[in-house]
Amino acid sequence: MIFTIFKKELKDTLRDRRTIIAMIVVPVLVFPILLALSTTVTKYFDDKQKEEVLKIALVSDHTENQFTQRLSAIPDSLGPKELIFRQDTLGLKKEISMDSIQLAFIIPSNFDAEQADNRQTTIQVYHKGVNLGNKDRVENYLSIIENTLLAERFERLNLDKQLIDPINQQYIDISSEKEIIGKVAGGFLPYLFIIFGFIGCMYPAIDLFTGEKERKTLETLLTTPVPRWKILIGKMLVISLSGIAAAVFALLGMFAGLRLFNIVDVPGLSSIIDGILTPSFILGLLVLLIPLTIFFAGIMIPATIYAKSFKEAQSVLTPVNFIIFLPAFVGLLPNIELDYTTAFIPIVNIVLATKEMVAGTIDPILLIISYIVMVAVAAIAVLFSYKRFGKESNIIS
Template identity: 25%
Template sequence: MRPDFIWQVASRDLLSTLRDRRTLISTVLIPLLLIPLFTLGLPLLLGRLIGGQAQERQKVGVVGMLPESLRAALTRDERAPDGRVTRTGVELVPVKNPRAAVQSGEVDAALRAPTALPTRAGDGSGTLEIYAKLGNLRAQTGAFAKVQSTVEAYNRELAVQRLGTLGLGPQTLTPVTLAPIDVSPEQERRSGQLAFLIPLLMLNFILTGAMATALDATAGEKERGTLESLLVSPVRRSEVVAGKLLATTVTALTTACFSVLGFLLSGVLARAALAGEPSDLTQAFGGQLTLTPGSALALLGAMVSAALLISAVLIALSIYARSYKEAQTYVTPLSLVIIFPAVMLQFSDFLTLSGGLYTIPLFGSMVALLDTVRGNLTATHVLTAIAANLIGALLMGLWALRSFGREEVIFRN
């Protein structure tokens, strides 16, 4: 094949793509805006919402009498050594029907003691019923969580008082103290529980960028009637396929590069936003991307091979369509092929990732991207995933070439 003819076909399709302003927005701006929003904005929003419940004073209904020390513990504010309130207490209000009061929204939770509660350990036991909407995240992180932790602290206080009368100290209740030590790699701790979003968003943006060029260069040209003029020119069919594959891959990789910039930008914004105020929730959910030279090379190889495979699949499918709209119906299910396996990656900690998974085209590159993000990079696995994608791209490219050589396919419209 002649490289100059391939580039002429590719530049022709790229120029057509660049004329579409909507394509430029989806290729450049959306990755830069959506990725920081998902990986940084979402954890920060959750942190503010859940943290706000600790600072908000919820109303808790009470039926009957509570021990005075328990009432004081429920309404007392917790303060840091500098005097700053870290968690407010609740406001106790009398209610008649605890279930109805919670369901109507009059109170966030309600307490009912069928029998008198003990005020000293060893004086029997009692049950404190708590009415709350347990399926509601706001209730779980607000009134319910405060009551639960306060009652646990109240039980411990009574037990400690009882131990004091026996000449024993509080350490009697906890003879063994557990000290967790996180041995995860630094990058895995930074990536957090939302690390699976990185391969998911990267491959989705690759698909989005490739679709714009692939559909326009095949079904779009058939619909406009310009494909015939290209086929009668002194360009071989293999050069036409190679040129369109090159143009589609360039567009896909452009989107992928901006998605990587989006992840790097989210890491920079996270460090700036949390410089003076560390957030355990943001660190837990994470989603930050930090690249070493080796991981950057692995990331690039996985993205290029995945872009080639996705581009070849799109071209092979789109050439069969009679129109642009029909081509969209063919390629739209491809997003599910990416989304479902990528979402399953969030449960990868429960799976034993054998080497055979990396031989699956596209899915192997998702696992390799996740390994790269978490700092568990293995050269053999990355090379296996890249090779699987390249073999798949070659097979799909040959299928597309065969389709371009059949007149009943080219002139289906």
């Protein structure tokens, strides 16, 4: 009877366009679309910034000082620029705020003398902090000028540059590329499937309980000679399956987007993704998703049974949505690892376990503990749903 109810509810669910969109269409398309938009927009603004002529005001009593000469010598391949020589700062701030001039260098009149005496010279730079790209270009210009002046200074003093660099640092990272991806981006994956797993469960839960109450079909179903717990389990299986499908399609959409749009500067990213998407990883992920989605179903069903309309059910589940997402942020925080403490915290343990699985550094004992904890939490949620489903006042609208 459970399987019969499951088939019946699954057919009804698959006929609902909202559920199909939330379960398959949105998860599959959202990340390729977002990645395509982000790469396109980023490339557009980068290209536009490189082609934009930067108007730079040079405020100095002497236009032929070393600073202006070196700035003029910087090739336009680093970004086209137009130098405007000024004698004073009158009206300069207004021009920069109006964007008629993007930057201004205030060059002291004794710049050449201080450089000849091997002293430090203060250069004031006027800019608008909101134009981050302009500031980056200026820092690049200043770095080039500073390096040329420093090289001349060492040559003039007949000194070796190693005198100011007593230590040559060499960092040798023994982490594999898979571990780097796991630690950096692995925290995003559980956040992803928690979001879509929850959304994938939500719409079928509302339709199978609140929707049936609105359509006056739930009372008819309960009059059949089938134990109430079998009806509950049949419906819950459909809700959990929808959540698993939404999470899996979201992950597939994200990995497909990474393969199509090279937004992560990692050599051999495609081979790394292929190395992550192994049968053992997919199986382990599904094992973690099953109790997670059952837990989602278990906390949603009481709310949807209590609600008297589709709109009310959505209003009730929205705060739950935010509460569930909070532990998912833990995976994005640095220096929080799966240990014998975090393994006992529901949802947090799933987030951290997935992160370790992506990196390939998962401890099997901690994985088992996390799974047992989530199974126990899911069982409590199912029991709570059964208690609420058994109350006539909740069933009859």
